[in-house]
Amino acid sequence: MPESFKNGIVERVFRNFLDLMILRLVQIEPMWGYKIIKHVEEQHQIRLRHGALYPLLNKLEKSGFLRSKKETKGGRIRKIYEITSKGIQLAEAYDEFLRGELKKNESTKILQE
Amino acid sequence: MPESFKNGIVERVFRNFLDLMILRLVQIEPMWGYKIIKHVEEQHQIRLRHGALYPLLNKLEKSGFLRSKKETKGGRIRKIYEITSKGIQLAEAYDEFLRGELKKNESTKILQE
């Protein structure tokens, strides 16, 4: 039961915060769309639809959260995305919120023990 | 700029994870719907519509994540919600995910420094 909860949560986070998940992923290691899909599939057992991902990547680049450079690997074109300083700011804001939320619950747990 | 990012994120979290936000709030201190609205307004400057909250509270109770007891305070009926053990399990799963996500980015920051 507790494990199934976790799967559902991971799915929800990727559905609703896909942009932030991508920013954090790309912050750790610059990547192209196809690799992001495979990476998320492996790491979280979650199917990302490319029909949702590619438009989002383009949107994030237009908004200045990501920048891309094209690389040709054996005839195939890859658009490798990097996080920008604006993107880092957004990711940081998210982290700050998460840290704050966790802190709240840590103190609750101490009270309940 | 960085502050406005944070407001947007808090809003998004409350929109998409309202159930989990409620579970955590009620875990810290049992509350009734109206108080939850006022509390979130004060703490986060976010308007929660009761038309979304009350059906959700009922749904969370039906699903066994919350339990309620009725209290009459000066003629007005309050349904005070408490978290159940199942609710705690769900909140824990969420926390676990958040901790994992934060850990990932902590190591990235060290690499970038």
Add this chain to the structure above:
DNA sequence: TGAGATATGTCCGAAACAGGACATATTGTA
């Protein structure tokens, strides 16, 4: 040569969702 993998892109219809309106009842205060 044909299938599967790599790689990126658009588009449409159905389903989910949010915000505001509708609804009711009590209490306190101007």
Add this chain to the structure above:
DNA sequence: TACAATATGTCCTGTTTCGGACATATCTCA
């Protein structure tokens, strides 16, 4: 006595979103 606050509830409608389909191109391996 009428309005604001407390308190809980449903419902409809317009918008947003999502999954799947459509589209294209290259490479590798059987």
